[in-house]
Amino acid sequence: xxxxxxxxxxxxxxxxxxxxxxxxxxxxxxxxxxxxxxxxxxxxxxxxxxxxxxxxxxxxxxxxxxxxxxxxxxxxxxxxxxxxxxxxxxxxxxxxxxxxxxxxxxxxxxxxxxxxxxxxx
Amino acid sequence: xxxxxxxxxxxxxxxxxxxxxxxxxxxxxxxxxxxxxxxxxxxxxxxxxxxxxxxxxxxxxxxxxxxxxxxxxxxxxxxxxxxxxxxxxxxxxxxxxxxxxxxxxxxxxxx
Numbered sequence: 429x430x431x432x433x434x435x436x437x438x439x440x441x442x443x444x445x446x447x448x449x450x451x452x453x454x455x456x457x458x459x460x461x462x463x464x465x466x467x468x469x470x471x472x473x474x475x476x477x478x479x480x481x482x483x484x485x486x487x488x489x490x491x492x493x494x495x496x497x498x499x500x501x502x503x504x505x506x507x508x509x510x511x512x513x514x515x516x517x518x519x520x521x522x523x524x525x526x527x528x529x530x531x532x533x534x535x536x537x538x539x540x541x542x543x544x545x546x547x548x549x
Numbered sequence: 550x551x552x553x554x555x556x557x558x559x560x561x562x563x564x565x566x567x568x569x570x571x572x573x574x575x576x577x578x579x580x581x582x583x584x585x586x587x588x589x590x591x592x593x594x595x596x597x598x599x600x601x602x603x604x605x606x607x608x609x610x611x612x613x614x615x616x617x618x619x620x621x622x623x624x625x626x627x628x629x630x631x632x633x634x635x636x637x638x639x640x641x642x643x644x645x646x647x648x649x650x651x652x653x654x655x656x657x658x659x660x
Binding site: 474477491534 | 650
C-alpha cells in the first residue's frame with residue numbers, strides 16, 4: 429500500500445525559504461520508472477504542478493518557478509524534500525506530495541493528504 | 550490563468566451523462582496522448598480517474614471515460630451518481646520544458 433505524507437511549517441514569513449518533506453512508504457524511489465513530485469493548490473483555486481524527481485535523480489521543474497525551487501531525495505529515508513525560496517503571500521496554498529510512475533504515463537496515481545502553508549508576516 | 554481551459558461548471562441529473570471539455574494547444578493536448586483527469590471532493594486530495602487520455606486505473610468505475618480530438622480532451626461520466634459531484638481537473642504533458650499543465654477545474658453538480 430502506497431502512502432505519502434507531507435510535513436513542514438504551516439506558517440512562513442514573506443521572503444523566507446519554505447522546506448517541505450514528503451515521507452512515503454509502499455515503494456522505493458530507487459526503483460526504475462518511479463517518480464515523486466509536488467503539486468500545490470491555492471485556496472479555492474486550481475492545481476499547479478511544481479516539480480518532479482525521478483528514480484535516477486533526474487529532475488523537472490515548473491518553468492515559472494524554476495529559479496525558486498529545489499527538489500531532492502533521500503532514498504534511504506524514503507523522503508523527498510522541496511525547497512522554495514523567497515516566499516510571498518501568493519504562495520499560500522495546500523502543497524501535495526505525489527507518486528508517479530512510467531507505466532501510468534507519469535500521471536499522479538497516489539497523493540498525500542496535503543499540507544496548508546500560509547505566507548504572512 | 551490556467552494553461553488548459555475547462556468550463557467552470559456543468560450539471561446533470563442522476564442517471565444522465567455529462568461531458569467535460571479540456572482545451573489546450575498544439576503544444577500540449579494536441580501533441581501528446583498524455584491527458585489525465587482528476588476528481589477532487591471538498592477538502593480532499595485529488596484522485597486519478599483517467600490517464601493517457603482514455604485509460605482507467607484499477608478500481609475506477611467504467612462510467613468514466615476519456616477521449617481526445619485535436620487540441621481538446623474530454624471526460625464523459627455516464628449514469629451520473631450523487632457521489633460524482635466534485636471538481637474535475639484535466640492535466641496534460643506539455644513537453645520537456647513545460648512538463649505538466651493543469652486546467653482550471655470544472656465543478657460538477659448532480660441535480
